[in-house]
Amino acid sequence: MTETANPGGVAADRLRSYVERIERLEEEKSGLTDDIREVYSEAKAAGFDTKVMREVVKLRRMDQSDREEKETVLEVYKQALGMAL
Numbered sequence: 001m002t003e004t005a006n007p008g009g010v011a012a013d014r015l016r017s018y019v020e021r022i023e024r025l026e027e028e029k030s031g032l033t034d035d036i037r038e039v040y041s042e043a044k045a046a047g048f049d050t051k052v053m054r055e056v057v058k059l060r061r062m063d064q065s066d067r068e069e070k071e072t073v074l075e076v077y078k079q080a081l082g083m084a085l
Contacts (some may be wrong), residue, residue, distance in 0.1 A: 040050045059067055078084045 040053065043053060044050045059070075062070070075084065
């Protein structure tokens with residue numbers, strides 16, 4: 001493929017290719033976001049707390065040491081505010 005450049009020195013074919021790839025990925029991302037939203041809706045209809053589910057998903061993505069550090073700091077803050085059990 002021969003790349004054409006405009007007077008500004010931009011390789012138009014390459015730029016177009018990148019832009020089109022990004023557009024396709026954005027469409028896929030939008031579809032996945034809709035799918036995720038649907039799963040949360042199904043879970044809510046089944047009686048699950050979706051706010052808590054989102055937090056669980058977030059925690060599961062974290063490295064174990066980062067998760068433990070977050071939980072430790074949260075516990076310290078709760079104790080400082082008189083919220084600890």
